[in-house]
Amino acid sequence: MLSLSSGLKTLHLFFRSSTEFTVLKNVNNFLHTSISNHSWNVYHLCKPSPLYHKFRRKIYFPEKYTVEPLRNDNLGGRDPNTGRVVTARIGGGIKHLYHWVDFQRTGPTVPNEFYVEKVIQIMICGCRTAHIALVGGKNGLRYILATVNMKPENIIRTSQYIPPDPYLANDGDAFPLGAIPLGTLVHNIEKVPGQGGILLHAAGAFGVIMRKVNKRVIVKLPSKLEVSFSQECMATVGQISNMLHGSTPIGSPNRNRELGNRPRSGLWHRKTGRFGRKIKPLPPVQIMKPQKESNFYNIRIKLPQHNIIYPNGYI
Amino acid sequence: MRHSLGTIILKRTHFEKHSDFNNRIENRRKVFDDEIYIKMKALNYPLVKATDVVKEDFEYRGAKVETKGMRIEPFKLDNTHPYWHDKPCLIYKDNNVLIEGFKQAQVLTNSVVIEEGLPKKYESLYDSVSIDKENELIQMALASALVYDSTQKLLPIKKDLERPAWKFPRDYGITDYRKNYILCNRFLHLCELIAGLKLSQDRYTFEDAYFSVPLLRDEDLLQLQMRADLLLLSKESLPPLCSPDVTVRTELPDMFPMKCTISINEENLYKIENIYPVNRSTIFNKVHTAIIHFNETEVKNVYKTPVLETQTIGRSLMKAFAITAAQARYLYGEDVQVLPEPVVLQCIQTDAKYFHFSVFQLNTLAWPSKTDEIRNIFWSDSIIPAYEFGGYFEGRPTITSYNPEVFKKFLAFYMNY
Numbered sequence: 001m002l003s004l005s006s007g008l009k010t011l012h013l014f015f016r017s018s019t020e021f022t023v024l025k026n027v028n029n030f031l032h033t034s035i036s037n038h039s040w041n042v043y044h045l046c047k048p049s050p051l052y053h054k055f056r057r058k059i060y061f062p063e064k065y066t067v068e069p070l071r072n073d074n075l076g077g078r079d080p081n082t083g084r085v086v087t088a089r090i091g092g093g094i095k096h097l098y099h100w101v102d103f104q105r106t107g108p109t110v111p112n113e114f115y116v117e118k119v120i121q122i123m124i125c126g127c128r129t130a131h132i133a134l135v136g137g138k139n140g141l142r143y144i145l146a147t148v149n150m151k152p153e154n155i156i157r158t159s160q161y162i163p164p165d166p167y168l169a170n171d172g173d174a175f176p177l178g179a180i181p182l183g184t185l186v187h188n189i190e191k192v193p194g195q196g197g198i199l200l201h202a203a204g205a206f207g208v209i210m211r212k213v214n215k216r217v218i219v220k221l222p223s224k225l226e227v228s229f230s231q232e233c234m235a236t237v238g239q240i241s242n243m244l245h246g247s248t249p250i251g252s253p254n255r256n257r258e259l260g261n262r263p264r265s266g267l268w269h270r271k272t273g274r275f276g277r278k279i280k281p282l283p284p285v286q287i288m289k290p291q292k293e294s295n296f297y298n299i300r301i302k303l304p305q306h307n308i309i310y311p312n313g314y315i
Numbered sequence: 316m317r318h319s320l321g322t323i324i325l326k327r328t329h330f331e332k333h334s335d336f337n338n339r340i341e342n343r344r345k346v347f348d349d350e351i352y353i354k355m356k357a358l359n360y361p362l363v364k365a366t367d368v369v370k371e372d373f374e375y376r377g378a379k380v381e382t383k384g385m386r387i388e389p390f391k392l393d394n395t396h397p398y399w400h401d402k403p404c405l406i407y408k409d410n411n412v413l414i415e416g417f418k419q420a421q422v423l424t425n426s427v428v429i430e431e432g433l434p435k436k437y438e439s440l441y442d443s444v445s446i447d448k449e450n451e452l453i454q455m456a457l458a459s460a461l462v463y464d465s466t467q468k469l470l471p472i473k474k475d476l477e478r479p480a481w482k483f484p485r486d487y488g489i490t491d492y493r494k495n496y497i498l499c500n501r502f503l504h505l506c507e508l509i510a511g512l513k514l515s516q517d518r519y520t521f522e523d524a525y526f527s528v529p530l531l532r533d534e535d536l537l538q539l540q541m542r543a544d545l546l547l548l549s550k551e552s553l554p555p556l557c558s559p560d561v562t563v564r565t566e567l568p569d570m571f572p573m574k575c576t577i578s579i580n581e582e583n584l585y586k587i588e589n590i591y592p593v594n595r596s597t598i599f600n601k602v603h604t605a606i607i608h609f610n611e612t613e614v615k616n617v618y619k620t621p622v623l624e625t626q627t628i629g630r631s632l633m634k635a636f637a638i639t640a641a642q643a644r645y646l647y648g649e650d651v652q653v654l655p656e657p658v659v660l661q662c663i664q665t666d667a668k669y670f671h672f673s674v675f676q677l678n679t680l681a682w683p684s685k686t687d688e689i690r691n692i693f694w695s696d697s698i699i700p701a702y703e704f705g706g707y708f709e710g711r712p713t714i715t716s717y718n719p720e721v722f723k724k725f726l727a728f729y730m731n732y
C-alpha cells in the first residue's frame with residue numbers, strides 16, 4: 001500500500017484532466033481500496049456482468065424481452081475486455097442457444113386476484129441445468145424454471161398480496177414468503193423485495209420454510225444454512241426439475257469435453273473423506289437486508305494508458 | 316517494491332505491464348464524504364459543483380468532418396424510416412406459426428367446424444373420371460420431383476438429439492422449395508390432361524400471388540401478409556356449400572388465460588394496405604383453389620421446436636381466410652362486414668410428402684361481439700401421406716407404398732365447379 005505522503009507526489013503527476021484535479025483537493029480523505037496488489041496475472045478488473053456468463057459465454061441480449069433463443073459466443077474462460085485467460089478448465093464443447101428466463105414474478109396486490117398463466121411446453125435449455133417451461137398469459141409468452149410436477153396445460157397463479165391465512169399453493173405458483181404455509185418447498189427466492197429471484201436456480205434445488213418470526217420468514221437452504229427474509233420477498237413453490245442431474249455421472253472424459261470442460265492436470269486430488277469428516281456446528285441465522293448507504297463513494301480515474309511520458313524515477 | 320519498478324532494466328522489459336499494474340491500484344478509490352458542503356452552506360459561502368465548471372470530455376484531436384459520397388445509402392430501420400409507426404402492428408407472415416394451432420386460428424378467423432371431414436359433395440367426384448395408366452403417370456410425377464430432378468444444392472444440417480456432438484456429412488440434393496414446385500405443377504398438368512379441354516380452359520394458374528389484409532382483433536392491429544404459391548382462378552365463383560344460418564348457435568373455443576393474438580410478431584415498420592393481386596380488367600378474377608407449400612426451412616416456431624400437426628392445419632385456415640377476405644373486399648368494397656354472398660375456397664397444403672385438403676367458406680369479416688351471430692365454416696380432412704419413401708435406395712430410384720387417394724382428392728378439387 002502507498003502511504004499518503006508518497007501518494008501525493010505521484011498523484012500530482014498522474015492527474016491530467018481537470019475533473020480529477022478537483023478531487024485532488026481532498027487528498028486527506030483518500031482511502032485506498034482493498035484491491036489485491038500482489039496478484040499479477042489478474043487481468044479482469046471487476047466481477048463479470050451477467051452478460052458474460054461466468055466467462056463461459058457472452059450473450060447478446062436485445063432491448064425487449066423475447067422468447068426467441070439468443071445468439072451467444074463461447075469465451076473459453078477469457079475476459080471479454082482484455083482477452084486474457086481468467087479461469088482455466090473452460091473451453092470447447094457443444095454450442096447451445098440461450099433461453100432468456102424471466103425470474104421476476106409480479107402480480108396484483110389486491111385480495112382474491114391472481115395473474116393467471118398456462119404452461120404450454122416444457123423444454124431443455126443447453127445453457128443451464130434445470131429444465132424450462134414456456135408459459136403464456138395475458139401479457140404474452142415467457143420462460144420460467146420448470147418444477148418437478150409441472151406438466152403442459154397446468155395453470156399457474158401469481159399474487160403479491162399477503163392474506164391472514166396462507167394460500168393452498170400448487171407447483172409453480174409464486175407468492176410472497178409470508179403467504180406460503182410452513183413446510184412447503186420453494187425456489188427462486190428474492191433477497192430484497194422487488195429485486196427478482198436470485199437464490200435456488202439449479203436443477204433439483206429447493207428450500208424449506210421453517211418458521212415465521214416478527215414479519216420475517218426463515219428458510220432452510222440446501223446447504224443447511226438458515227436465512228431469514230422479509231415476508232414480502234417473492235418465492236415460487238416446488239422443487240426445480242431435472243432433480244437426478246446431480247446424481248448422474250458424466251460417464252466419460254469425452255462427455256466432459258462436450259459439456260465445455262477441459263481436462264484436469266492430474267496432480268491434485270480432492271480429499272475423499274476416507275477417514276471421516278470434521279463435524280462443525282451450524283452457523284447462526286443469516287439475515288438478509290438491503291445494503292446500507294455508506295458515506296463513501298467510489299471514483300474511477302481514467303488514464304490514457306501507455307501514452308504518458310513519465311519523468312525519471314516514477315511510473 | 317515501488318522504487319524498484321522504476322529501474323531502467325524493468326522499464327525496458329515490462330514497462331506496460333508495470334504501468335498497468337500501477338494504474339489498477341490507483342484508478343479506484345473511495346472518497347470519504349466529510350459533509351463540508353453542509354458546513355460551508357451554513358456559513359453562506361457561494362458553492363458551485365466542479366462538474367458544472369469543467370468540461371469532462373476534452374477533445375485532443377480536431378473535430379470530425381462529415382463527407383457525403385455518390386452512393387445513396389439505404390434507409391435505416393429506425394424512427395427515420397418512412398414506414399415507421401409508433402403504434403406497433405401484429406403481422407402474420409408465411410413463416411409464422413400459431414402457438415395454439417388450429418384452436419387459435421379458429422378464434423382469429425371466427426370460424427367453426429360443423430362436420431368432420433370434407434363436405435359430402437366431394438365423394439361423388441372421387442371416381443367420376445379416370446384414364447388408362449393413371450397410377451403409373453402419378454408415380455412418374457412423384458419420381459420426377461423426388462428423384463429425377465437434376466438440381467444439386469446444399470441441404471440443411473442434420474442433427475441427432477441423442478448424439479449432439481456427432482457431425483453428419485453434408486448432403487447435396489433437391490431442396491424443399493424445388494420439390495414442392497415440381498410436384499404441384501406435375502399434378503396440375505395431369506389434372507388438365509384428365510379433365511379435358513373444356514374444363515381446363517376455365518382454370519387460370521397464378522404463381523406467387525401476394526395478399527395483404529388488415530384487421531382489428533382485441534383492439535390490436537393485425538395484418539395478414541400471405542403468399543399463395545399456386546392459385547387457380549376461374550370465371551365464376553364456387554357456389555356456397557351450405558347456408559350461413561347453420562352457424563348461429565355455435566361457439567368458438569376458449570383461449571383463457573391467453574389473448575387470441577399471442578405469439579404473433581409485433582413490428583413497427585409496416586404499411587397498412589388491402590392487396591388482391593388480380594387486375595380488374597381480367598374475366599378470371601374469382602379464386603378457386605389455393606395450393607400452399609410447407610417448406611421446412613421456412614416455416615418455424617418462434618422458439619425453434621418442431622411444428623405440430625394442429626399448427627399446420629391452423630396455417631391452412633389462416634391462409635384460406637386471408638385469400639377469401641381479400642377476394643371479398645375486392646368484390647364488395649373495403650368496409651364490408653357480413654357478405655351478401657359467401658366466398659368459397661379450396662385449399663391444399665403440401666410438404667411434398669404429406670397432403671392436407673380443406674375447404675373454407677367465408678360468411679362474415681366482423682369480429683364476434685355476440686353469441687348469436689353468423690360465423691365462417693371450415694371443413695378439414697386429416698393429413699395423409701402420398702408415399703412412405705421416395706428417393707434412391709441401393710442406387711435405384713424407388714417409391715414405396717404409394718397412396719392413390721391423394722391424387723383422387725387433388726383431381727376432385729380441380730374438377731369441382
